[in-house]
Amino acid sequence: MVDLKVNLCGLPLDNPIIPASGTFGFGYEFSELYDINCLGTFSFKGTTKDARFGNPTPRIAETPNGMINAVGLQNPGVEKVISEELPKLKKCFNKKVMANVSGFSVEDYAYTCEKLDKEEQVGWLEVNVSCPNVHGGGMSFGTSPEMVAKVTKAVKAVTTKPVIIKLSPNVTNIAEIAKACEEAGADGISLINTLLGMRIDLKTKKPVIANKMGGFSGSAILPVALRCVYQVYDAVNIPIVGMGGVSSAEDVIEMMLAGATAVQIGAANLINPYVCRDIINDLPAFMQKYGINSLKNIVGGAH
């Protein structure tokens, strides 16, 4: 009997599998496909203070073994998420959910996190610092240790639940950014967010997506994600949620060996809507194949 259980920032997970924000909506639509209570948890659609339609379409491009998206944080805004989405989720999910939050100012982050922190369905706050800082010339919060520290402190000051900062890989030194989050009080780090990428349409001779550039994800980015998780594991002592190109049980094990306590699955959900359930079912056999009795014991094993 192998053991899939892990503990993420003080909360137990039946298994480390977590559908990533933006690929699983608010969960209830996937519950029509399978019982989503088999998941460790999931991270819901990135939520902001106010409702957003996001970017113009086309928002999607394909790449070798991956994809680019420029959805632009479309969401109904935190009030509607609490009043409409969470009640729908409650009907089909009896576990704590990870609340993914984005913002365009430090105040935004604090405002949205404070509201979601009060919801009993919410177990963790995952703060996406890859968004442009409108008061900082549009540079992403996640590119500066000072800015991520500011956001982390502001969110911690108004919340009680574990705060996980979701980092962008599009930086020179991700370990330094992660350290700044830890020192500012973050309870965990999740990474990697998407790489910045683009494609050009040879027929129109223009960028494929309306926003020109977008977030590059999918199997293609797995080696970058593993490297970042490995570097951050060496730099901090708080748990890491690893993600980026994970699409199989073996990828999950590799990500945990790199240093991840839990693992998010993103783009793969868009190709195989059952992939997270399948991975959970596959894990025991692969654990046996590689001589692993308990997943929690292999975290960071490659170091």
Next chain:
Amino acid sequence: MVDLKVNLCGLPLDNPIIPASGTFGFGYEFSELYDINCLGTFSFKGTTKDARFGNPTPRIAETPNGMINAVGLQNPGVEKVISEELPKLKKCFNKKVMANVSGFSVEDYAYTCEKLDKEEQVGWLEVNVSCPNVHGGGMSFGTSPEMVAKVTKAVKAVTTKPVIIKLSPNVTNIAEIAKACEEAGADGISLINTLLGMRIDLKTKKPVIANKMGGFSGSAILPVALRCVYQVYDAVNIPIVGMGGVSSAEDVIEMMLAGATAVQIGAANLINPYVCRDIINDLPAFMQKYGINSLKNIVGGAH
């Protein structure tokens, strides 16, 4: 009759196809496979002041649609390159070659470039600033605008031929780095060098390559390369040599639309040793398909 000719820093190229450094040796071994004079030019194996064996093996790992290498700049050193490799190349290549140079101090770069600049076979100096700066705590030269400017100025001061700075994509703001090179007198920018990546062996539970991390290349990274070339094209007025995941004639056209004046082919040479010849043969048909008469006219066309 379509026109494949381009001009790179004042030197004409019959076509924009350039095998990338580290994937084509010093050329003469590929000349046993096909007449390498069909190439625009090629960038020879990264050369340093002193001979280097490089990293321990294994040095190679596979990834979805890509690979990781940690060769570690194995080369015979600039003296032997000049006395042994260039004469062998002269027998089979009658065009100017691009001399790829690496160093671990500003003095290294200047020393090696000054020597190679004097060789009449050399047409361009391609300076790889992704190496760790031993006097700068091992941080790569390419991660700091100040350091790349220093290297650029030092090399320009002792050379007469076009100096192209080869940039790493593992930075927060590649446009800023490219600008620093231009202001320091660089004649061109080549990008992207490899992404930093890693894989872990599930059987041994340790990193696949001895050096743990390595340079991630192959089709998988094409969208990152296109994005970086697109950003740098907006930032500088000097020509760009685009590379990263290019493996077909269509990829070449896409890279030129993003802003590349010439295009390097790297990892693809290792899978299909004839790929550069094949791409040169394929280009006219694809140019017709997409209504392109002259390649030089599409550079930056996607902006």
Next chain:
Amino acid sequence: MKQGIFEIVSNKKIAKDVFEMVLSGDTSDIKNPGQFINIKLDGFFLRRPISVCDYDEKTVTIIYKVVGSGTDVMSKLNSGDKLDILTGLGNGFDITKSGDSPVLIGGGVGVPPMYNLCKKLITEGKNVSVILGFNTENEIFYEEEFKNLGAKVYFATADGSYGKKGFVTDVLKDLEYSYFYTCGPMPMFEAIENIAKTSGQYSFEERMGCGFGACMGCSCKTKYKNIRICKDGPVLEREVIVW
């Protein structure tokens, strides 16, 4: 939505760059004409969404045009090959609103979903007119198939090589109809919107990520709310569309 492995029964060229593929497998989740399926192809990350042309208990028929490397690979597949497919995607057309004499308007690769819609409406005893628009004669397909259903079939070609010279609207303007259903390119939609005399339904195309509503890649604004073309569409009623 259902995921299933389908076997290719046939895959043949029926017009310039246009292929018809018949697949056998579990079609139980296909409920309405105008829905689509999403096909996984080896060597491509994203699935390929293709509208359903026709279906029965055991097979589904699609018609696709070779426009890129994905559809090119599809055109080279052989009967017996197996494909991982998501079925029952999208809302499809609502046939209860057709009235007695609906008109179906298909343009180019927008023609296929009209076929099963036409079949369903005729089974309901409706008096169906079909207007099919193509650029030129060698792109035309399914003329006999539509006629065999018992529909009045009109053609418009841009170059006049077959049927009326001009666009589907040049036929539509002279017809009487109770309701319209259409699928095709945006310029055709705008032309129809300008002259349509009744209510109707438009089936939209958009570049999709997942095809089942998870990624918000194909969002679109309507008069009343933001919708996802792949899940809340691709069929929208005339009254809600923001042009």
Next chain:
Amino acid sequence: MKQGIFEIVSNKKIAKDVFEMVLSGDTSDIKNPGQFINIKLDGFFLRRPISVCDYDEKTVTIIYKVVGSGTDVMSKLNSGDKLDILTGLGNGFDITKSGDSPVLIGGGVGVPPMYNLCKKLITEGKNVSVILGFNTENEIFYEEEFKNLGAKVYFATADGSYGKKGFVTDVLKDLEYSYFYTCGPMPMFEAIENIAKTSGQYSFEERMGCGFGACMGCSCKTKYKNIRICKDGPVLEREVIVW
């Protein structure tokens, strides 16, 4: 080196996890036993280097063990399938140094290249002994094939389930021979190096990038210079090896 498209003639399991694949195509660039070929597989970026077990004018035979996803895919290929292959890679064994009574020592997946080498040496009229080492009996393959060549064949299995209990060196130490050729795991090489009484050649394995000398992924130091296992090797003479 030559690039060519080869067709699979047969692909069958011959021992636990071990398969024999016969390929037909242009083998004109295969010059010596101990060379390898490099196979492109759909869905994998790098080629798979596999040593040549045997070859003639029209076919090449390889024997491979399923150790990962790549070899697993190979094991599922069918006769008639086509593969893009680079042939004539590596230096191979130098048979001119064998003397009259060479011994060939193969361990596990190091056994295959010994087969064509054995064939060549016997054709040259040599008195060939072959020592084949395996973990256990159900991993053994090609016993009859080696015997049919006319070689003296000895077996060693770690668990004693077949032949001598122990390692190839437990057989080697009691043999007389003029020269040795070997391919197998590193611990076996070290054991041989400790007791070998003559000169010989070792065929090395290393994780490769290109397989034809371009990427320097498989570099190795020797007493005299740095070499590339894929191009200047995989066979090295005992005298130049740095242990």
